[in-house]
Amino acid sequence: MAELQKDFLFVLIKSLTTSEKRQFKLYVNRLGINVDAKFLLLFSELDKMKEYDEHIIIEKKISTKQQLSNLKAHLYKQILVSLRMNPSHQNYRIQLREQLDFANILYQKGLYKQALKILDKTKQSALELDEKSIASEIIDLEKVIESQFITRSIKGRADELIQQSTEISKQNHYATELSNLSLRLYSEMLMHGYVKNDADREKVLELFNDQIQKIKLEKLNFTEKLWYFKAHVWKNQLLQDYKYTLKYAYQWVDLFHKKPEMILSHPVWYIKGNTYLLKILFLYGNIDILEEHFENFNAMVNSQNFAQNENLQALIFLTHYNTLMNIHFVKGEFFTGTKLIPEIEMKMEKLRERIDEHHFMILYLKMAAMFFGSKMFGKSIEYSMKVVECKGNVQEDLLFHTRILILMAKYESGNDEDYDEFINSTLKFARKMKKPEAFHFESIQFFKNINNLVLSRQQESFKAFDKVLEEFSKNEYYRRSLLYIDIHGWVKSKIKNVDVIEIIKQKVRYKRKK
Known part of the structure; x- marks a missing residue:
């Protein structure tokens, strides 16, 4: 993947459909360009390649090394012009x-x-x-x-233009302020993660309140309201305040449902709004409401009126399969979930150039968790290692919790050949984290201790760790840490000597009663 991304022209050509390639050649011919024009020869050669190889282009004398950069730039521009003319890309x-x-x-x-x-x-x-x-x-x-x-x-044209210009200027000002705030909050989430203490919380609230107090919701039009709700969703996610994240995610999606024509105008933000809504409903664990909204989302994005392009296909793929796996998690349907994996991996391969590494790793972690729940511990470790060994930019929390899943799988499988070595590498990783928490070190210490205890003493260790996790669950800043991998549910299953699936099903029944 990294090699392909080094050459944008090659990636662009490989993304073209058969009809888009045909249209490009028709477009070139309409220009009256000679069929052996160098940029067309370059297009044909790159189209045939499985991997980009500059030496082949030079050996075939399509271009000299000195001219190649300009030739590629010209071809890139011509492809984009051709795509712009394609009806499928018209919006x-x-x-x-x-x-x-x-x-x-x-x-x-x-x-x-x-x-x-x-x-x-x-x-x-x-x-x-x-x-x-x-x-x-x-x-x-x-x-x-x-x-x-x-x-x-x-008549009165000047006054009309002045009035329109003034009104639009005000609205653009609101949109700029809100979009800047949303971007700052989103950047804060990516760079530093969720708030870990009161000082982090105050920093986020100060940033948010400084901007939001200037904005009056009743004065906003659709686009400004959209940014307004986005800012609230990202702020409350940072604060781990799921009640208000849910409230504003609902308002984000409902904004589109009240004005359906905007779904066609802003399909990306419609998908993103549903992504956050479905994600927070999963964290709440209310399966009935989650399935209802998931069904509504699928009906809309698969309808004939919904816009279709490669970018939207990638976003729909991520939302659909992440939510589908989340539903299987909530229900404890791990065996059913594992049957999805070949289908997901096949689609991942097709969308490899359109999805960033982090989202791929989230999918691999979920697959690993599915295998763990299905007692396929070897497979769970195999898929977890895809995340741990990733060279891309992946969030620290995701990497740490993947390591915890590996330790759980190693314990369950009895595969302890490199158990101590992996414990030590995980401890080193935790110490290098930007903001390591007590939860990280307590978890590592638990797994270090449990492997050195005889079977009769392990039960006591599980009970002691359960009490530690209970204390963490009361602290709002650790709430998120306990949601990545259900380590608490796994610990309780060991104490009660039941399958972890039974613990999950009890949670589902409890949520449904509410």
Whole structure:
């Protein structure tokens, strides 16, 4: 994967469908370019390659090493132009910009009234779709035309443009403030993870309140409300306040359901909103509500009206299969869950260039947990090691909890050949973490001790660790740590001498009664 990502042109060509390749060749021929034009020869050669190899291109004299960079840049641009013309990639945003381009061309030809007619129609569409950035560009061009030329197009035109410009400027200001806040909170979550103490909490609240107090919800349009709800979701996720994360995730999704046409305009944010909603419902463990929303999500994204492209397919894939596995986890249906794995891996391979490493590792961890619940401990360790050995940028918490799962699997399987060595490497890893917690070291110490005890004494160790986990569960800052891998449920199953599936089913019955 890393090798392919080094050459963007090669990755782009490999992402093309058969119809997109055919259209590119038709587009090139329409230009009247000779069929043996160098960039077309380069396209054909790269299309045939399984892995990018610059030496082959030079050996076949398609290009010299000195010219290759420019030739690749030219080919890259021509492919993008061809894709832009493809109906499957046409969306309302591209269409609005295309109309704006047409108006610019008419303006430059001196056909001012024709330009203004296109601009007025396009502006109305942009405002209806809440595309204020494009609407603002349209108004700027209208101002240029009206101020340079006496068109006498509409009486009171200047006042109208000033009013529209002022209103859009206010809305754009709100959108900028809220999007900046959302991005800061999201960055905070990626860089530092969830709050670990009161000082972290105060830092997040200060950052949030400083911006949000300036915003009045009732003055916001669709896009600003969307950013408003996003900011609240990410803030409450950082604070591990799941009640309010759920509240604002609901409002995020409901915003689209109240204005369904916006689902077509902003399909990515519709999917993302559902991703957070389904994720928080999983953490709550209420299977009935989770399955209901999952069914609604699938119905919408698989409907004929829903936009389709490679980016959306990747996002839908992640939301669908993460949620499907979560449902099997909540129900304790591990054997059923393992049957999904070949199907998931096949789709992962197809989407390898469109999904980042971290999301892949989350899927592998869930697969490993499925194998663990199915008592296939060797497979659980095998899939866990895919995460541990990953060279990409993966969150520390994910890596640590994968190591805990490996220790659980090693204990269950009796495979203790490198048990002590793995304990030591996990301890070194924990010490290097940015913000190691007491939970990390207590967990490592438990697994270190348990392997040195005779069977009759192990039960006492499980009971003692259960009390430690009970104390951690009362602390709001450790709540998240206990959700990655259900180590607490596993410990309780050992104490009660029952299968961990029984512990999970008891939780499900409890949630359903509520």
